[in-house]
Amino acid sequence: MSTNSTSIIADLARMRFQYKSELAVYTEKLSDGRLLFCGFQDNGTIIYEHADIADKPSFDLTIDGESLDYGWEFRDFDSVTDERGNTTGTLTLQHAAKPIGLKVVTRCSGFGFFRRSVEIVNLSSDTTCGLTNVTPLKGSLWSITDNVADNLRDDTVSPYSVGRFKDLYWANEGKFAWQDVPVNTGVFFNSTFGMSGHSSPFFILRNNINGGYFVCQMGWSSNWKTAFFADYFNDSRLPNRINLNFEVLPVTPAPARLIAPGETISAPDMHFGMNHVDLDSAIQSLHAYLRQSVLRQAGDGAQPVIYNQSGYMVPGYKLPEMSEAGLQAEVDIAAELGAELFMIDAGWYGNNGTAGADWGNTTGDWYAADILPNDLHPVYAYARAKGLKCGLWVEIETAGSKSKLAQAHPDWFLTKYGQTFPRVLDLSKPEVKDFVESEIVRLVDKYQLDMFRLDYNSSSHEGGFNLKDGRNENTHWRHMEAIYEIFERVGRKYPNLQLENCASGGGRTDIGIVSRFTTTWVSDWFKMPRTVRILNGMSMALPPEFINRSYTPGMEGNLDTHMHAIMMAHPMLCGVVPSLAAASPAMMACVKKYIGIYKNFIRTFHRTAKVYHHTPVIPGADGTGWAALEYVSEDRTKAVATVFRLINAEENRYVLKFKGLDKQAIYTVRIEPEGSAFEAGGYALTREGLEIELDTALTSQMIMLTKNK
Known part of the structure; x- marks a missing residue:
């Protein structure tokens, strides 16, 4: 049974391919021996050929030190649709000068997301070739021509920003932050330790002028690089135009891989999608895609x-x-x-x-x-x-x-x-x-x-x-x-x-x-308050049920708060007490209470929950101010949210305005650790919210909601 809205339009006469996933439309064209990244729309609009970007390749490949960005000839294209409605197109190319073939596989997987795989084939019968480098995906987004100079406000506004995990070092995972990509300026990030972390080849691009989000991850567990360039043309020969170029690639000394005669290897898979609603919707679409297809x-x-x-x-x-x-x-x-x-x-x-x-x-x-x-x-x-x-x-x-x-x-x-x-x-x-x-x-x-x-x-x-x-x-x-x-x-x-x-x-x-x-x-740093920021950031790149968070000895702060942090992830307990004989009854009761909440409430909808990041960026060395996460079941009958007071908060109050509730419903609200319960309307919880008052650092409240029948 089809569950996704996906399709592929392959115009073989013009060598033009349009891949559709919900409202996202990605267009490529084989032209003059190059496979071009022609455009990416986030509103379902079919792009006419005259509007194609005509000079941006969709990948880079270098074999034995020779660029193979061009010289490709068409061999075949086929598409299939599976029982879930995922449509996959396979474009087969062969290089005119080198015995190299490509299978460019694009899977339209619903939720506005795509999976790109590039298979590299050594067609020689007797000669080994060496992969110098490969960029599995690159392109150009958001070509803007209308009133560009005015909308940039005399260069005081950066047209685009990139959200990524800021730090590369152990114990600082998940430090999500936005960085502007100024006009005609390159920005890049990379890993260097032989692993993909302690960051991740994950990023979100944001259009600061016309809106929209582009989300991308590369499936590669070693060194990587992401690079971005805001290209602004403004002279007498060309009309005002600005677009954002990006590329994602594994980084390995050459030859990265020797390819034997007749052998096929695969470049790292790329997962990418586009959304023109809000950041929460973009993250939720990513999670839904990952859960269903990856x-x-x-x-x-x-x-x-x-x-x-x-x-x-x-x-x-x-x-x-x-x-x-x-x-x-x-x-x-x-x-x-x-x-x-x-x-x-x-x-x-x-x-x-x-x-x-x-x-x-x-x-x-x-x-x-x-x-x-x-x-x-x-x-x-x-x-x-x-x-x-x-x-x-x-x-x-x-x-x-x-x-x-x-x-x-x-x-x-x-x-x-x-x-x-x-x-x-x-x-x-x-x-x-x-x-x-x-x-x-x-x-x-x-x-x-x-x-x-x-x-x-x-x-x-x-x-x-x-x-x-x-x-x-x-x-x-x-x-x-x-x-x-x-x-x-x-x-x-x-x-x-x-x-x-x-x-x-x-x-x-x-x-x-x-x-x-x-x-x-996602980290083995579990001390407050940084552990909250780690969960907050990493639950953008990954659904929270895949993220381990642990209670361990030597924690600072409130016991309920530590339990709140791990219950919002996949919980692990470690060193709660040295022995049952030495256990504090109050501590045991607290831990057992929250394990029961996880198993009997949160876990019942955790794997399909929509995640709302009320505080996507948490500043400071360890986490400053307030943090709030909200998970809501698909049918909006259950929700859990936790509000954390971290360190150096300027106010004692935080107003939590729920984002994912049914505004017409009445919910039974339970708050821990105080144990209070009452009824409230979805509209009031969304518009007016709940005022959370915490007068000391490293404390929190967990709010659980159940829709009344």
Whole structure:
């Protein structure tokens, strides 16, 4: 049954292709050997050919140092529509001078969004070619010609702005901010650590003159670059015109990938859409598209409440020491709190007597350490007897210096500049890739895991190099191919297995790796107030049910406030109490209350909720002022909103005006932690709002609404 409004108009006589997704229309044309980005409309209007942008290519490709931006010849075009109404067009091209073919695949996926894939084929029968670089998507938006000089107010107004995550460094993920793109000025952002984070190849472009939003993400888990240029023509030869050029690309030393004769490789997928309503609508359309067409679900899709054992059992501190009895005591805490999955974290492996204290140097030997002489089976059996599912932490892409794996296979590590790069295994080598996949399967089968947590705590920066046929091929591209392929196969083999993505917290939050997992650590910074800003920003790029947020020891601020922050995401508990005997009854009651709220209320509509960011930009080093998030069910019968007072707020009051309610309905309103309940009309809650008064920092109120029948 068709659920999306999508279509493709392919005019083969003119080599012009129009892709439609709801009201978004994207136009391309093959002209003079170039595939051109001719225009992008956000109001459903079919663009006439005379209005096409005629000089902007839609991709860049360089093979063996030679630009292949032009010289393309048409070979074929076909389109298909699936049962959900997604229409996919495949344009097949061949280069006139080089033995290179392209399949340019454009999927119209509804909600105003598209998915662009570019497959590069080496058509030679005997010669390997080298990918120098590729830009899978570039183009030009919002060509404006009317009253440009006047509308720019003598250059005091920037015509466009880009919203992105401002910081690239650990613990500062999700710091969303707008930056102007001034006329005739280039702006670019990039990552450099060998991972996509601790930022993300995600951005929102905003038209400050005529309105509208363009949202884009690249599915690439290594280094990347986004670049923008506001091109303003204003001279006697050309009429006033201003448009915004953009490009998104993976960044890898050349050759990024050697392509064997007859081999096909894929550039990173691009996900992009346009909206002319408001920022909330643009984000909601992105979430709906990702949920329906991109992101993975396991089983019934419900996200379990996770209890992570490492809170008071920190490797290196041994409070208490990791042991069978200690882990079973942690299971008792998890069960008492109402958690649903028990996760064993780092330090369970490595038979050298130092596993718990030296977890980073013993990775690679994925067998229970001497400190667990009976293996993990008794712990997992104990957890399952108490109704808990079971998960395991593994940093499968690494091997520590004290591991047996490192001693047995010194040639399996990343090498750069003639030196071995510590800890990082080189998955571009087939034997390493095969070992990694076999170990994942072995561990899942051995322990009958319900969740597999992948961590990655290394920064390989520009990557390593392997000599192939006399050429130094960079490792990043093949490494990411390997990770993607492994977890695609693991996901198919175990359709009910929860796969959790973590990379030193938020080192990999791009849609390339997230789409192969069921939940993601967007950061491992959980202290207030920054944890609120992390959730606030990252819930733009990803739906909130895919975002892990945790309670951990050593928090500042109000306990209810910490629970509010994690309940608005995918909740994880870690170190709530050192033992049941030492537990505060008040603390236990508070935590259990909010776990019940999550399971019985928020989770019932979390996976389809519309998200409203009342405070999309939260300034300050850690988070200043107020923050407010609102989630509303698709049918508008349920909603939850949380208002946080962060630090340095100038007022004691914040008025929350709901955005997503049914204005004609009457809602029962419940507020925590005060426990009050009353009825209010949707119109009043939207127009007048609720006045939230909090007179001290790091406090909050959670407001839950249920539509009266």
